[in-house]
Amino acid sequence: MIDFEWYRSFIHVYQQRSVSAAARVRFLTQPAVSQHIASLEAELETSLFTRAPRQMIPTDAGKELYTQVVGLIDRLEELSLEMKYVSGEQPRPVLKFGGPTEFVTHEIIPALPLDAAQYIADFGMTADLIKRLADGELDFVIATKRMEEPGIQYVPIADESFLLVAPNDWEVPTDELKDWMDRQPWISYGLELPIIRRYYQTQFGQRPDIRPEMILPNVDAILAAIESKCGISILPNYLIRHALERGTVQVVAPERFATNVIYLAHRTESKHDPVINQVIQALQDAK
Numbered sequence: 001m002i003d004f005e006w007y008r009s010f011i012h013v014y015q016q017r018s019v020s021a022a023a024r025v026r027f028l029t030q031p032a033v034s035q036h037i038a039s040l041e042a043e044l045e046t047s048l049f050t051r052a053p054r055q056m057i058p059t060d061a062g063k064e065l066y067t068q069v070v071g072l073i074d075r076l077e078e079l080s081l082e083m084k085y086v087s088g089e090q091p092r093p094v095l096k097f098g099g100p101t102e103f104v105t106h107e108i109i110p111a112l113p114l115d116a117a118q119y120i121a122d123f124g125m126t127a128d129l130i131k132r133l134a135d136g137e138l139d140f141v142i143a144t145k146r147m148e149e150p151g152i153q154y155v156p157i158a159d160e161s162f163l164l165v166a167p168n169d170w171e172v173p174t175d176e177l178k179d180w181m182d183r184q185p186w187i188s189y190g191l192e193l194p195i196i197r198r199y200y201q202t203q204f205g206q207r208p209d210i211r212p213e214m215i216l217p218n219v220d221a222i223l224a225a226i227e228s229k230c231g232i233s234i235l236p237n238y239l240i241r242h243a244l245e246r247g248t249v250q251v252v253a254p255e256r257f258a259t260n261v262i263y264l265a266h267r268t269e270s271k272h273d274p275v276i277n278q279v280i281q282a283l284q285d286a287k
Contacts, residue, residue: 002043007073009036010048014066015268016150017055025151025268027136074272093275098122098129099142102219103262106238107158108142111286116278133265140276141265153271154263155280158287161237162199162258163251167229172252178204185231187222188212195219195258199234202258223249234258 012022013033023033041048048062058066094117099108101123112119122129122138129141134149146154164181166172173180178200189195193208200208213231216222222233223240227248237257243249264283270276 002040003036004073004076006036006040006043007069009033010040010062011066011070011073012151012268013037013049013056014058014062014070017057018150019056021150024134092117094118094120095139095275095279096120096122096137097140097142098124098132098138100124100126100144102239103144103160103236104142107286108283111283113278113282116275116282130265133267136267139266139270140279143263143265144260146263147265151268152265153268154265156261157264157280157283158262160260160262162195162234162260163237163240164199164232164253164256165223165226165235165240165249166232166252167226168248168250169229170232170250172250177253177256181232182208182210185213186210187214187216187225187231187233189216189219189222191215195234198260199258203256 009022009026009028009032012025013019016022016025019033019037020030023030026033037048044061044065046061047059048065050057050059092115097119098121104121104123109121126141126143126145127147129138130143130147130149130152132138133141134152142157143154144160166184186193186196191212193210193212196208196210196212200206214225216225219235219239223235223243225231226233226235227243232252240249240251244251264280266273266276
């Protein structure tokens with residue numbers, strides 16, 4: 001008799017082209033996944049993969065089987081999760097997630113559906129958080145970029161716009177914008193000028209040739225420094241709304257901006273989880 005888990009391992013090996021990657025996604029050992037594939041091939045009396053040194057290459061039989069079963073397995077998993085959720089068999093889950101401090105604080109926390117789950121948040125850089133997600137330490141990640149990590153899917157949830165922000169009483173440029181920017185004291189998130197560099201490359205097609213007067217560890221601190229007239233910087237639109245209302249800062253050249261897509265990243269096996277999908281929908285609706 002064919003085991004349902006054999007098909008699940010087959011689908012992940014097919015998608016990842018790797019037994020080790022499939023094992024990591026499924027939280028199984030490599031020998032267990034290999035045994036699933038071998039058992040399925042023995043039962044079907046056909047080879048599903050050609051074993052290459054670093055890759056599992058699907059045979060024609062493997063391609064045909066994948067086409068036939070992937071939708072069925074997905075639907076079975078989706079139905080199982082939906083029935084548990086609707087029946088109340090599962091209590092309100094605790095979801096652990098991570099993301100950048102400021103975006104989570106200002107944009108994510110107010111939009112989380114509290115009726116769907118309880119939440120435990122952690123802050124950090126996207127690359128580190130995605131690895132923790134892949135290892136099962138987190139349930140989802142608010143990601144500022146896509147990372148090449150097996151078994152992780154990304155769903156766009158928002159767009160960031162980055163604007164040039166100055167103290168409210170500074171004279172705006174009357175000459176070439178780049179020349180004016182090059183002459184100003186800058187406040188940056190890091191010595192490598194991560195956000196500033198993106199703005200320069202988007203608007204002028206070149207890297208900035210500036211040395212910041214001040215390095216601060218988060219964008220909330222940078223905003224406070226601008227309000228204190230320490231310099232200028234590039235900040236996300238969501239962060240400066242209240243400062244603009246207070247009249248403590250101004251946007252220079254508002255027609256110019258850089259953009260970035262924000263994603264909710266989750267493990268592949270969570271794509272049918274109704275709670276994760278409820279979170280995704282709530283965050284998309286809030287943008």
